Amino acid sequence: MxxxxxxxxxxxxxxxxxxxxxxxxxxxxxxxxxxxxxxxxxxxxxxxxxxxxxxxxxxxxxxxxxxxxxxxxxxxxxxxxxxxxxxxxxxxVSAPDVVVGTIKCGNPKCITNFEGAPTKFYREEDNYRCNYCERTTHKNSINLR
Missing domain, CATH: 3.30.70.140 (Aspartate carbamoyltransferase regulatory subunit, N-terminal domain)
Incomplete structure (x- = not known):
């Protein structure tokens, strides 16, 4: 090669x-x-x-x-x-079980998007669930801050 x-x-x-x-x-x-x-x-x-x-x-x-x-x-x-x-x-690399301050929540009404609260997501297999609004985001749809 x-x-x-x-x-x-x-x-x-x-x-x-x-x-x-x-x-x-x-x-x-x-x-x-x-x-x-x-x-x-x-x-x-x-x-x-x-x-x-x-x-x-x-x-x-x-x-x-x-x-x-x-x-x-x-x-x-x-x-x-x-x-x-x-x-x-x-x-x-391994995906963490809890992600703080890195992922942007896709819910425009989530407190993290309009009050500046730090994001916190929990990994659930191929998804990440927002700690505040509980919206899930698939690993292929993650937007980083």
């Missing part, structure tokens, strides 16, 4: 992203304004996904809170931590 993206020396690689979600993950991690070197690719071949995206961030470790945001958009994603051009740790 031909190498499609060059390796990084130290940092993080977010792999197995649904290609359509790659830019959104860049946005939620604020990588377009990052000082680190960022490499992004779309529509790479993937046995599991058909087509995938990948994001490499030189010199930065993806933190737990960032992993939770990634999991909301790309539940199949993995994070590879790189040191001296070698993978030293590989983690599969």
């Amino acid at each position: 031909e190498l499609q993206i060059t390796a990084i020396k130290n940092g993080s690689v977010i792999d197995h992203i649904d290609s359509e979600k790659t830019l959104k993950i860049m946005e939620i991690l604020e990588l377009s304004s990052a000082k680190e070197k960022v490499t992004v690719a779309f529509n790479l071949e993937s046995k599991a996904l058909g087509r995938k995206g990948i994001i490499k961030v030189e010199g930065r470790k993806i933190e737990k809170g960032e992993m939770e945001k990634i999991a909301l958009l790309a539940p199949e994603a993995t994070i590879n931590y790189i040191e001296d051009c070698k993978v030293v740790k590989k983690e599969k």
Whole structure:
């Protein structure tokens, strides 16, 4: 197999992203304004996904809170931590059971949308239920704040 993206020396690689979600993950991690070197690719071949995206961030470790945001958009994603051009740790993202302040409620009458209350959602299989108005949002319809 031909190498499609060059390796990084130290940092993080977010792999197995649904290609359509790659830019959104860049946005939620604020990588377009990052000082680190960022490499992004779309529509790479993937046995599991058909087509995938990948994001490499030189010199930065993806933190737990960032992993939770990634999991909301790309539940199949993995994070590879790189040191001296070698993978030293590989983690599969996992969606949190409780999400605070990240998901925007789709109910325009929800208190979180007009009084500025922080959102809180509970995961129920493939859905997230708002703590305040109890509206459920499917994992494929999540809007992040």
